Amino acid sequence: MENRNKIIEVKNLYVTFNTFAGKVHAVRGVSFDLYKGETLAIVGESGSGKSVTSKSIMGILSKNANIERGEILYDNKDLTKLQDKEFSNIRGSEIGMIFQDPMSSLDPVMKIGKQITEVLRIKHKISKEESKAKAIDLMKAVGIPQAEKRYNQYPFQFSGGMRQRIVIAAALASNPDILICDEPTTALDVTIQAQILELIKDIQREKNLSVMFITHDLGVVANVADRIAVMYAGKIVEYGTTEDIFYNPQHPYTWSLLSSMPDLNTSSEDELFVIPGTPPNMLYPPKGDAFAARNRFAMEIDFEEEPPMFKVSDTHYAATWLLHPKAPKVEIPEILKKRINMQTQKEGVLV
Known part of the structure; x- marks a missing residue:
């Protein structure tokens, strides 16, 4: 990014919901920055916590929600500390x-x-x-x-x-500084979806808006986002530039999301990859890496200890024990390797 003016800073955000069944741990220690004029995509399956994160920024969480800790810093203010009347001056306007x-x-x-x-x-x-x-x-x-x-x-x-x-x-x-788009194209057919995405992209450039794009579909943000944060079970498990995520993904969950995307080479006879299992019940967040039970590359430590964020490059981080120096070397899934190779050959990208 040429302009590195930080417009929003989310620090160690925890959000829970009180329900009849108990406390749902929807967002668990999420941190990220949004810069002036950039588009940040937050991607993950339903229930990963991405929409709850965006609603926390907008101050429109339901009454049974609690921001247990963390900060959302905007314009020298912590939005988590504002009363609704103060928030109404920001919501919609800025x-x-x-x-x-x-x-x-x-x-x-x-x-x-x-x-x-x-x-x-x-x-x-x-x-x-x-x-x-x-x-x-x-x-x-x-x-x-x-x-x-x-x-x-x-x-x-x-x-x-x-x-x-x-x-x-x-x-x-209201000429806002930040535009949050929460699955804005899900209900639309593919042609109209592309038009809406192009419209948002054009407006973002023209007005130098900071855009936060929430979606379950990585394919939607491929040509829109500058950076991508991948969320699973209330946590960011990988983030980096769009090129980092599409051409050099590191977390097995990101591999699974990318592998399950159809592309122009997918025929009607092809069987799409399906992520095995189901997301964890966030009434009882799992010990260790939340994705371990669905991860065929999981090691013993994945079920015992939560992985830290490992640095892949200056722009790219992933929370997986596979990046530990002592971890066994694992090849990315063949379907994904072929797709990346085809795309890099087509675009002449060296990775």
């Missing part, structure tokens, strides 16, 4: 969010234009006429055709892809 399902973000009985102008008028204290003009400009900027006409339409009159564009316009209305 930190915007795009959710997975646009229909849950939009009021079905309110015209689209009004939903955007309300954000403008509340956050910027501008007149009705000025807010309407700005809303139409935003609608045009996110690719809504006939924006003047569609300003007076309702959400049900838009397709899923167009509704997601409206949600993006509303998130941008």
Whole structure:
């Protein structure tokens, strides 16, 4: 990254949920930085803690959630210590969010234009006429055709892809410094998904936004992210640049995520790799490496002791005992090795 201005710093974050069954340990000691103008992707299966982490930053955790320890530093403030009234001045204004399902973000009985102008008028204290003009400009900027006409339409009159564009316009209305995208393309078909990703990428460049992208699909962020953090069972198990993660993955969980991705060479006859087993029950976090029970490369120590973050390079770290100097040398899965070799030959990348 050329510009290394740190805009958010998450330090040793622990989040739990009180349930009838007991305490769920959703986020367990997560730390990362987000820099000005970069896109950081947080990737992992459902239940890995990635959305809980993003909601902690937005201050929209449910009432049964507790931030037990840790800090979220933004603009010389620890967001974990703010009261809701103080947070409301930051939420939406300085930190915007795009959710997975646009229909849950939009009021079905309110015209689209009004939903955007309300954000403008509340956050910027501008007149009705000025807010309407700005809303139409935003609608045009996110690719809504006939924006003047569609300003007076309702959400049900838009397709899923167009509704997601409206949600993006509303998130941008307050001119935030940070945009959190929580699975923003999951409900969309592949073509529309690509358009939305390209739109977010273009806006990020134009406005020098810091973007945090939450997804279960590594393929979605391949051409969007500058850095990737892989989460499993409430922890970051590997992080690095996009090139680090795709061309030199080190954690067996990252290998599994990459191996299970279809690509252009995958035919209808090919059997996709499936990660064996299921994620652990976070009511009772496992001892040692949480991925050990699903990891065919697991050693005895994986079931006894949690691995530290080992340094792979200045930009790349992974929490796996396989990186210990005394660990046996393990080859990455053949399916993944072939894919990396094909991609490096195609792009002329040396790894």
